[in-house]
Amino acid sequence: MKRLKVTCAYDGTDYQGWQRQSHAHSIQEVLEIMLSKLHQHAITITASGRTDAGVHALGQVFHFDTDKDLDEYHWQAAMNSMLPKDIRIQKVEFVSDDFHARFMAQGKRYDYLVTNRVNDPFCQNYMALERQALDVPAMQECAKVFVGTHDFTSFTSAKIDPRKSRVKTITQLLIKEEAHGIRMIFVGNGFLRYMVRMIAQTLIEAGKHELIKEDIVAMLESRDKQACRYKGAPQGLYLVEVSYGGEL
């Protein structure tokens, strides 16, 4: 048996997220059905983490074990030939038996894109839409609140397992103006459920002058599941990269 580490990109528009569910079309399900056909027996894959419905990925990572004898190039070609065109394999690597896509992930980068091109049909599934002009320097100033190690209880799903730690470290949160809108780049050691979308929408509200820095500091410090009522649209979110030791 060999363990394979696979990096894949997907357009999440037509899927109910990464995770296999009984009555919904998921990216994991499509990949597992493809791999099970290739092997002629059931294959289960393990990802670095879930992505929600409508969220995209440029560099999601998963692993699985195989008894098939193919090299990395032919693995990639075989998988891509069997996958729908909205899921594409970027890279296949042989890894040691103890590699684990989730437990060994040391860092992640997510980008969140927002545009004011509300009547551009090509942005609808790929960026969050915001009609109002955003004050980028105000957003950059407020973004500093989140950088560092914090308890992010205020910026995650209220349903999260109470026994799990909500302490995470954001090492970078950059906000850049681009041709079609604004890109927020989040780099950290891990992110809780909805955390990036909740922080992104909070920063959008700051860009609209609906919130000031002190409001955001108070929200973060309250460690209260009800403190943040903002959550950005899923189509603005991209899982860009998962790191297993290297730089992000």
Place this chain on the structure above:
Amino acid sequence: MKRLKVTCAYDGTDYQGWQRQSHAHSIQEVLEIMLSKLHQHAITITASGRTDAGVHALGQVFHFDTDKDLDEYHWQAAMNSMLPKDIRIQKVEFVSDDFHARFMAQGKRYDYLVTNRVNDPFCQNYMALERQALDVPAMQECAKVFVGTHDFTSFTSAKIDPRKSRVKTITQLLIKEEAHGIRMIFVGNGFLRYMVRMIAQTLIEAGKHELIKEDIVAMLESRDKQACRYKGAPQGLYLVEVSYGGEL
């Protein structure tokens, strides 16, 4: 009654082209159903021309007559609120009763996009895919063959009405390298069915050194419906603008 000129953009991925057909989902049908609901009686619209299945538009133009009393801003808002998000109204203008979106179109711009990012899921529906590297200067040299007034019989559907003129004028055919691939810009007084896609793929073949300039000159001069067996993928094509007198 007032005549309205409407400029719209659409992501053609999920449609069987512009034109209403009995057993297929078309952009015209979606717009006519929306307008008929708004008016509570049947409305027919007339476009500058058709686009094929999978082809996109940034600036398609159509007209229709209305007895409703709305200003341009509210017309746009009303239509966009009732349309799916892959069809968006860009502009609404009151025009004189003799305006005709098809007969009065004086020029059109189409762009054709091709990329070698064959494993990028975000390009699959929005650019033509070509694995091989393309020689852009060779493409630019061959593009000159098409500029000017020519009988384009060799570069259109074999099924075209034999009584119609196949003489068209291309005023510009630019080939530009961009971040994600190559953009070909076609400007002319009108284009025959499949003409842009057939010329675009012919130029891609030139970029792969499968054709040289002399081959292309011979194809054009033969005025033979069988001369060109190339036709670019529809998802690379965008109707960018229709001109009614101004500059393109």
